[in-house]
Amino acid sequence: MTVQRAGSRGRVAVVGSGISGLAAALRLELTGHQVELIEAEETLGGRFGVARLGDRPVMTGGKNIGRRYSAFRAFTAELGVDAYESFGYNASRIKDGKVLTLDSERRGQTLKNIRAMGSTRDVARMAAMAARIRMDDTNRFLGSRYFTRLSRRHDRAPLSSYFGRQMTEMLVRPMVIRNNGAEPDEVYPGTFGTNLAMLMDHYDQLGGGIQPALDAMAKRVTVRLGTRVEGLVIRGGRVTGLTVSEHGAPAEELGYDGVVLATPAYATAKIVGSERPSLGRRLADVRYFPATVVLVEYDRPMFTREVRALAMDDGPCSNAGSYGMEERHIVRYTYSGRGGRLTDLSPANIDALTSRTEEVLRTHLGAPRAERVATLVKHWDAAYSGYLPLHADFLAEVRGAVSALPGLELAGDYIQGVCIEACCRSGNAAAARLASYVAGAR
Ligand SMILES: Cc1cc2nc3c(=O)[nH]c(=O)nc-3n(C[C@H](O)[C@H](O)[C@H](O)COP(=O)(O)OP(=O)(O)OC[C@H]3O[C@@H](n4cnc5c(N)ncnc54)[C@H](O)[C@@H]3O)c2cc1C
Structure with a gap:
């Protein structure tokens, strides 16, 4: 389906064509690798959810792009796509019959509305977290030092126990439902920085949607659609390939110098599970x-x-x-x-x-x-x-297990966070690590 580029730095596979995989694939292509992007579905994009409403192309998944999404913006710029138009963060709540609007373009009113949503203690807790996020960019993503410490103190109980009832209902619940599809009693304080960071950004959208970037991407790397990865091929303690089934055909082995699995945790669990059962079980916990x-x-x-x-x-x-x-x-x-x-x-x-x-x-x-x-x-x-309690400790365990398996790297929404920027960064980081492994192994 695409022009294949002759990469000189080794042949690598990226599994999953959501933003985590797209970012990894582009980074590996830019560093001179011959990349195969393998996707189980018949279209690229994963949870961007490209579809049609009547005659017009639409996105049914992630589409709001924060001003602070620097990695994602660099990704689209590299693909020649930068038609961003302002959307803002705008969400209203009804309290006592009154509409309270949180809008990233009207910060004064938004702060006043947040103060009306909770007790002094809760507003102070929220403000302390917000200050940490403003001070240090790493607090926008999973596994930061501040939120790891917070998780060790508070993750024995869910987020609904961390904030009082009013703040939980008025502000926290809509945030975690929007970003995690979860209730406040299903997520934990140690991952709340990722949610609060979303509220603190200002949003744009790509005027023409993500499709032009997907089209540009398909010209840069080899794309295999309708191809499900079933397992890893491990030889001499290294990942040397994948077993794949193309359009439901019997599984075959494909050889690679290295592999990035840019799939959600439950899908990654299935791929690694037969060769590394304990890693598979841990990933399946997410x-x-x-x-x-x-x-x-x-x-x-x-x-x-x-x-x-x-x-x-x-x-x-x-x-x-x-x-x-x-x-x-x-x-x-x-x-x-x-x-x-x-x-x-x-x-x-x-x-x-x-x-x-x-x-x-x-x-x-x-x-x-x-x-x-x-x-x-x-x-x-x-x-x-929706992550896990003590998620940073889970990430450290996974990192340990993966570093014992040269030739494998992981990316995805459970590594730095669900937002498009976090997924993009996880893809970039996995690609950088794989590139350095491939260079050393050749
Ligand atoms: C409704 C909705 C709205 C959202 N809105 C926003 C938003 O406005 N802003 C924002 O920042 N974030 C938003 N998000 C979050 C964000 O869109 C997602 O977290 C992100 O797109 C996930 O990207 P990913 O690459 O990690 O996973 P995915 O996009 O799910 O990509 C993984 C890919 O792997 C493929 N795959 C899985 N298993 C295999 C296998 N065995 N073999 C081959 N391929 C496989 C899947 O088919 C899929 O295409 C939203 C999410 C949803 C669902």
């Missing part, structure tokens, strides 16, 4: 939570420029937001969190759920009675990682 995204195009805007998203507590729909700053006639309904783990995806149920949320938007935001023009439903069984 929890993932589901989500369903319903995109609806209307015949008129449903939101205003000032209020572009509403987080909700009491329904299966956790968040309704406009697709873009100017595309307020397309609404993205996200069903996540305990009440939003949908099992009935029938058109009748989706229609009923959408009607119910439209009513909420009309009641609280004065949204119009608009006609639906097109609807798209995307369900993710494992949409977001």
